[in-house]
Amino acid sequence: MAYISRFKEDFDDIEYLEKGGYGIVMKARNKIDGQYYAIKRVKLPSRQAGREKKLKEAIALAKLSHPNIVRYYHAWEESPPPGFQKTEDDKIIPTDVSSLPSATDSDLPEADNSSTEESKSDDDSIIIFEDESSATGLSDTAVSASTSASSSEESSNQDYTTNDNTSLESSISEKKDAQSVAPTTYLYIQMELCNGTLEDWLQKNPQRQETTSVNIIRQIASGLHYVHECDFIHRDLSPSNIFFSLDNVVKIGDFGLVTSIIDENEETANEEAKDNGVGNAKDSICHTKAVGKTLYRSRGQVNGQE
Secondary structure (H helix, E strand, O other): OOOOOHHHHHEEEEEEEEEOOOEEEEEEEEOOOOOEEEEEEEEEOOOHHHHHHHHHHHHHHHHOOOOOEOOEEEEEEEOOOOOHHHHHHHHHOOOOOOOOOOOOOOOOOOOOOHHHHHOOOOOOOOOOOOOOOOOOOOOHHHHHHHHHHHHHHHHHHHHHHHOOHHHHHHHHHHHHHHHHHOOOEEEEEEEOOOOOEHHHHHHHOOOOOHHHHHHHHHHHHHHHHHHHHOOEEOOOOOHHHEEEOOOOOEEEOOOOOOEEOOOOOHHHHHHHHHHOOOOOOOOOOOOOOOOOOHHHOOHHHHOOOO
16 A cells, blocks of 8 residues: 655645754645645654654644744654655755755664764754745564564674674675664654744844844743743754744744753753763753854853853
8 A cells, every 4th residue: 555644645835945954844735724834844763762852842832832932733753665755855855955864864774873963953943934025663564674683683693603704794784674674754843834034134134223123132032931931941042043923923943952941850861961972960950051053052051051
């Protein structure tokens, strides 16, 4: 039976908008209500700890409701068969766009040491909207292949003692084939479509009226105050992550690095501190340390004091 994508079933008039370190953002029209939305697609790591970090954005957005926060509508997961996602992406992504980790590498197995993926790059925000002008799991084939890989591993262990290089190379090849069968899982987040970023506005308006700037700052402060009241820390606030809605209301978006102030237990904190290269949570406060765009980190973050 041919694979049916929920995204393709529910949306049409799909347009590629932008890419980032986590995946891509598309503009799409819902077939039922006829409205356009921003659809963010994120590749989920195979490791459970990595998956939980990527899911934080959807979980946080579902709990936040404020005029100055990008509105969240829905989220779901999809696990397309190997090759499917790249074929679909080739239909909408311009050929001059650089390679996307969540698209062109969709058929590659997830490395066990991929924890370094969790720290966000200093590139432009993943959510850059238009200019102004499913179920998760392995298939029966994958389970069978995984079982074969386990059997191959046992035989390869014996080959280490006999120095049978031919058998060792064969078993390694079988493991790679088995890993490639496992489908990649993607997280889709349906959000409010915006009309540009504060970064765009700053570049287009070098001469700014004080009243306009103060109004923008007040809206950002209002949204950020609400986020903190809900016990979340954005951790990546910058002009590229602040948007203007279609009716020019300021919206804080891109919660890809969001964390909870109260839910982060010692085990999670230690893992995040290790990923950020700052030891463990007992040695430092790791909620904001070594996180976010370097240019917009506070002096305390840069000096390792917060």
